[in-house]
Amino acid sequence: MELQLLGPFAARHRGRPVLTGLRRQERCLLAVLALEAGRAVPTGRLIDLLWNGEAPAGARSTVHTYIGRLRAALGPDGVHVETRNDGYLLRPDGHLIDTRAFEDGVREAAAAVGDEERVLRYDRALALWRGEPLADVADAALRDRIGQRLAALRLSAAEERARLLLSLGRHERVAAELPPLAEEHPERERLVADSMLALHRSGRSADALRLYRSVRGTLRSAFDAEPGRDLRTLYDRVRRDDPALRRPEAPTYAVRVRGEWLPWNTGGDPALEFCNTYAGWGGEPLPGSEWLRGYRTLAVWAGHLDLLDDRTVTRLLRRAEERPEEASAVLEGAREFRGALYGCLVDEQGVGEGRDGAFGRVAEVVQEAMRHAVFVRGDDGLGRWNPHPDSGLRLPLHAVAQRAADLLADPRRLTVRACPGKDCGWLFLDTAGRRRWCSLGVCGRAEGAS
Numbered sequence: 001m002e003l004q005l006l007g008p009f010a011a012r013h014r015g016r017p018v019l020t021g022l023r024r025q026e027r028c029l030l031a032v033l034a035l036e037a038g039r040a041v042p043t044g045r046l047i048d049l050l051w052n053g054e055a056p057a058g059a060r061s062t063v064h065t066y067i068g069r070l071r072a073a074l075g076p077d078g079v080h081v082e083t084r085n086d087g088y089l090l091r092p093d094g095h096l097i098d099t100r101a102f103e104d105g106v107r108e109a110a111a112a113v114g115d116e117e118r119v120l121r122y123d124r125a126l127a128l129w130r131g132e133p134l135a136d137v138a139d140a141a142l143r144d145r146i147g148q149r150l151a152a153l154r155l156s157a158a159e160e161r162a163r164l165l166l167s168l169g170r171h172e173r174v175a176a177e178l179p180p181l182a183e184e185h186p187e188r189e190r191l192v193a194d195s196m197l198a199l200h201r202s203g204r205s206a207d208a209l210r211l212y213r214s215v216r217g218t219l220r221s222a223f224d225a226e227p228g229r230d231l232r233t234l235y236d237r238v239r240r241d242d243p244a245l246r247r248p249e250a251p252t253y254a255v256r257v258r259g260e261w262l263p264w265n266t267g268g269d270p271a272l273e274f275c276n277t278y279a280g281w282g283g284e285p286l287p288g289s290e291w292l293r294g295y296r297t298l299a300v301w302a303g304h305l306d307l308l309d310d311r312t313v314t315r316l317l318r319r320a321e322e323r324p325e326e327a328s329a330v331l332e333g334a335r336e337f338r339g340a341l342y343g344c345l346v347d348e349q350g351v352g353e354g355r356d357g358a359f360g361r362v363a364e365v366v367q368e369a370m371r372h373a374v375f376v377r378g379d380d381g382l383g384r385w386n387p388h389p390d391s392g393l394r395l396p397l398h399a400v401a402q403r404a405a406d407l408l409a410d411p412r413r414l415t416v417r418a419c420p421g422k423d424c425g426w427l428f429l430d431t432a433g434r435r436r437w438c439s440l441g442v443c444g445r446a447e448g449a450s
Contacts, residue, residue: 001079002096003034006150007130009137013077022073025050026066028137030074033081033090034097035146040084052141099150102128106157110296110317115164115259122161129154149322155181155188156321160296162194164259166201174198179211186215187223189231190294200238200245208238253279258313260300263291266439268429270305270403272416275342277301278335281418281425289423295320295327295393298334302396307403312395320393330393337365337397341404345427346418359408366405369398 001018004010009031011018019027032049033041047059056062067088071081080091105125112118133147158181162174175198182188182195192215199208212227212235219225227235237245254261267273275281280289292298296317303313320327343358372388387398407413417430419438426438 001074001077002098003031004098004130005031005034005133006098006102006128007132008135011074011079018074018077022069023066024137026069028134028142029063029066030070030090031134031137032146033088034095035099037090037092037095037097037100040087040089042085042087044086046088049142049146052139098128099133101125102150103153106153106321107318109157110160110321111314115168118259119161119164119168122157122164126154126157126161152324153321155185155191156324159188159190159194160321162191162198166194166197167259171198171201175202175204175207179207182211183214183218186218189228192227193231193234196234196238197245205238205241209235212238255304257304258300260297261291262297262301262304265305267427269407269412270307270400271341271407272345272427272429273305274301274400274404275338275345276426278338278342279426280423281342282421283423283425292331292335292338295331298331298396302399307399308395312389316393316395323393326393330397333365333394334397334400337362337401342427344408345413345416346425362401362404362408365397365401369401370405372398373402 002010002012004012009019009027011030019030022030028050029046032046043060043063046063047055050063051059067081067083070079074081078093079095080093082089082091102125105121105128109118109121109125112121132143133150134143138146158178162178165171165174174194178191178198179195182191185191192211196208196211199205199211212231215231216227219227226232234245253264255264256262263273263276263279265273267276277291278289279291292301299308299313299316299320302308303310308316340358340361344362347358369387369391370385372391372394373385374388375383376386377383385402387395387402389395391398407416412429412431415429415431415433416427417435419426419428419436421437424438428435428438
């Protein structure tokens with residue numbers, strides 16, 4: 001049986017439609033069970049969904065009648081609905097359910113190694129989306145309740161695919177496909193930014209500016225909000241035709257890992273490398289100075305520094321796509337922690353500050369990390385503290401917080417130096433007491449440094 005939920009609900013057995021004769025609410029009930037295939041759905045939840053919290057008297061017996069009609073109509077085609085305690089379960093039994101194929105496809109795309117392969121897998125997954133889930137059997141309120149997670153996953157997948165295409169120089173594909181989705185979801189500023197960038201690179205700067213104004217108007221009227229700083233900056237750069245926007249940004253001092261640009265390791269300690277994921281400590285923020293562009297970059301960076309193993313990184317990437325709002329909150333917290341840690345390391349007095357100072361803010365995260373830590377033995381036979389898997393999406397932050405605690409408790413902390421180069425400020429260890437500049441080798445060149 002093939003069950004299609006990403007758009008108008010359809011069920012086919014060997015190419016033959018099988019929902020003929022079923023009432024709308026019966027088809028809706030089947031769709032809800034298909035969304036949760038393999039898991040029992042309590043009768044109370046089914047009643048709440050079918051009648052949107054306004055169930056009539058006798059709703060429970062009505063659901064029982066609907067289940068009987070579904071069994072009679074679909075049982076001969078191999079669709080089995082079982083009674084489980086006070087609920088019902090649709091047995092997967094090898095049925096092709098497009099929502100499952102979509103989720104599996106997005107996970108496979110995120111885990112793929114090459115950018116080309118990742119784009120191909122995202123293409124396949126997103127092609128399954130035919131419109132609003134359950135468009136013909138559920139009203140807007142019900143679709144919002146049961147399809148919100150899928151809708152968020154679709155938007156995250158579209159954002160990641162656009163980022164990959166832009167990095168591969170295929171801006172015309174992005175410009176042709178993404179702007180309508182960006183206008184539909186003005187709150188997703190990454191969608192809007194990638195659409196504007198793709199339009200600009202395709203010679204359609206006027207359309208890019210028009211998209212920004214449209215999104216700004218929608219944000220003002222619908223959310224009483226303004227576009228974020230990054231989006232406003234991009235608008236200004238498009239308006240003045242910044243030459244740097246005309247080509248994909250490939251950082252000079254970077255390494256490509258899992259499709260992410262990560263900064264070179266120059267600090268000599270994971271805590272310093274974390275601070276160095278911001279390249280502009282020494283001056284005004286410049287385009288490209290922020291290496292932690294998204295949660296995906298944070299997780300991949302933690303794996304690249306061996307703070308997390310590869311399987312854990314893959315699991316975190318999958319979970320982040322399923323919970324984009326939680327991932328964004330963790331990313332923001334990681335950036336705040338990075339700023340406080342940098343303040344501790346460059347300010348000789350920072351370690352002595354009270355709870356409201358930089359050290360206090362770092363200590364709060366460190367203590368949280370240690371409350372969720374486990375002591376394990378590594379492959380080298382040595383014991384070490386690791387963040388507990390129950391930390392969820394905060395795992396990368398907890399991992400780097402533990403390394404920050406190690407550094408702050410080590411005399412090496414007194415040898416930390418900040419590169420004085422303009423627009424740099426990267427941190428490094430100077431145990432010999434002879435270095436001034438970081439190891440990029442270009443910061444002091446303009447001032448005659450060797």
